[in-house]
Amino acid sequence: xxxxxxxxxxxxxxxxxxxxxxxxxxxxxxxxxxxxxxxxxxxxxxxxxxxxxxxxxxxxxxxxxxxxxxxxxxxxxxxxxxxxxx
Numbered sequence: 629x630x631x632x633x634x635x636x637x638x639x640x641x642x643x644x645x646x647x648x649x650x651x652x653x654x655x656x657x658x659x660x661x662x663x664x665x666x667x668x669x670x671x672x673x674x675x676x677x678x679x680x681x682x683x684x685x686x687x688x689x690x691x692x693x694x695x696x697x698x699x700x701x702x703x704x705x706x707x708x709x710x711x712x713x714x
Contacts, residue, residue, distance in 0.1 A: 694702065
């Protein structure tokens with residue numbers, strides 16, 4: 629009779645452990661899915677910003693290597709563009 633009582637207690641503890649394990653796995657997977665959902669827009673924004681930074685770096689290098697005549701022509705083109713935007 630005592631063995632039956634011990635078996636029932638053991639079964640109850642195993643059931644509680646199983647429920648706790650299921651809850652722990654569910655909460656961990658929900659946290660991982662939430663993290664992935666939150667960080668996804670930032671990854672695409674970083675890719676966009678990275679390409680813009682590469683283009684800016686290219687323009688900076690090109691401006692530094694311009695001759696005086698090229699620089700005058702560039703300044704004239706930029707002046708014309710800013711006047712037409714007003």
